[in-house]
Amino acid sequence: MTQEVMDYTKRFPEDELPGNNQALHVYSSSSIGLTRPLFKDYLLKFVINLGIKPKNHLHIDNMFASVTSRIALQTRSTLAQRFYTTGAGVNTLLYVEHKDGAISGATLNALTAAKKLGGSVTALVAGDAPEGVAQQVAKLEGISKVLSAKNTAYANSLPEDIAPLLVEAQSKFGFTHLVTGHTAVGKNIFPRAAALMDVAAISDITGIESEDTFVRPIYAGNAIATVKTNDKIKVVTVRGTAFEASSATNDAGVSEEEAPSAETLSVTQWIGEEIQKSDRPDLGSAKRVISGGRGMKNGENFKMLYDLADKMGAAVGASRAAVDAGFVDNSLQVGQTGKIVAPELYIAVGISGAIQHLAGMKDSKTIVAINKDADAPIFQVADYGLVDDLFKAVPELTEKVSK
Known part of the structure; x- marks a missing residue:
């Protein structure tokens, strides 16, 4: 900075500078009588506190002109308009989904979204033995604290028991946002x-978009809605394919403490689950996916897709029509009411x-369609x-890939 600008900034004591967790509000002179010179002074001390160093008065004037132009476009003269926010007052609770001692991929995607909100992020790990997962979560970059809830009622993430736990945690710690992945578990809880x-x-x-404004698909993905909420508490599920998985770690870790107790209603009983083991990649996170539709005609013909998938190291999916017809299990369904995928390569066969x-x-990087109907919408x-x-086509493709 030039000496001229340095002298200019000395007019503002350090303790009067807006904090990094505060928001700058712009007011028009007609609303509270804030004159342009005073606003210019306030803008200057705000940007200096953010680490921006104006080169000279012309630089300051250019910033001021840019801000006032935005005000003219965004608000009427009698209203106050927030111009800049750095996550002021944001306090997020991340619900951690886990299975067999491993954090789910959807949770890592949700963590990226939570960090984008700004402010602090507290993770909640619930289960019959959550200690191991809690230790893993404590080392994730962006997590400021971990709450651990140990109870046999939480072993299978039954929503009737987990939902009251979230409410108690929010009540005690005053969370402004509750975030988790948009999975079967998240959508249930x-x-x-x-x-x-x-x-x-x-x-x-x-x-x-901001701490109270979010983007989400509507009408089966044919339109995108920007939703703003006035609720003091924002409860949000995150589409995993829209946010990169958070992978950075913090070797130092963060503090862990016991989550507040909540009543377990025990109105639902866990009976059991049947898990189909496969050497193929998980459908939700695979880099390559091959899906079949009603055009496969029956379940036995899906063996063609399994053979091709094994050659390519791909996961196998299906359309809802194929699932409803009983060709394959509904765990393979891709779509609005199934799994949302965004692989590097998606091959749609008979869909x-x-x-x-x-x-x-539709968010797949490269989409390949094989269909005998040239007018099929998939094209x-x-x-x-x-x-x-x-x-x-499929047997020929499998033969080519095998060579």
Whole structure:
């Protein structure tokens, strides 16, 4: 900075500078009588505190002109308008989904979204033996504290028991945001927690505009809505494919403490689960996915896709039509009511391209469609298309990949 600007900044004592966790509010002179010179002074001390060093008075004037231009576009003269925010007052609770001692990928995506909100992020780990997962979470970068809730009632993430736990944690610590992945577990728990707190649940967000404004798909992904909420508590589920998984770690770790106790209703009983083990990649996180539709004609023909998938190191998916027809298990369903995927390569075989299916895979980096119907809607979103009989094309493709 020049001496001229340094002299200018000396007029503001250090303790009068706005803090990094404060927001700068812009007021018009007609609302509270704040004159342009005074606002210019306030703007200067604000940007200096953020580490921005004006080169000279011309630089200051240019910043001031830019700000006042935005004010003219965004607000009427009688209103106050927030111009800059750094996560002031944001205090987020991240619900950690885990299985067999491992943190779910969706939780790592949700952590990235939580960090984007600004402020502090506290993680909640619930289970019958949460200690190991809590230690892993404590070392994730961006986590400021870990709450651990140990109870056999939490072993299987039953929503009737987890939702009251979230409410108690929010009540004790005053969280402004509750965040988790938009998974089967998250979709089951968070709307219940929102209802208990009498606020709206905002689901499947793909973007964050500010601490109270979010972006989410609607109409099966055919439109994008920007949603602003006035609720003091924001309850949000995050689409995993829209945010990179948080991978950075903090070797020092953070503090862990016991979560507040909550009543366990025990109105639902866990009976059991049947897990199909596979050497193929997980459908939700695979880099390559091959999906079949009603055009496969029956479940036995899906063996063609399994063979190709094994050669390519891909996961196998299916359209809702194939699942409803009983060709494959519903755990393979890709679409609005199934899994949302965004692999590097998505191959759609015998899939017409219903809106519900496109909503679950349209964010894939490269889409390849194989269908004998040249007018199938899937070709409208495909990067590469092959109009051919799949029963000839798929075996030939498998043979080529094998060489």
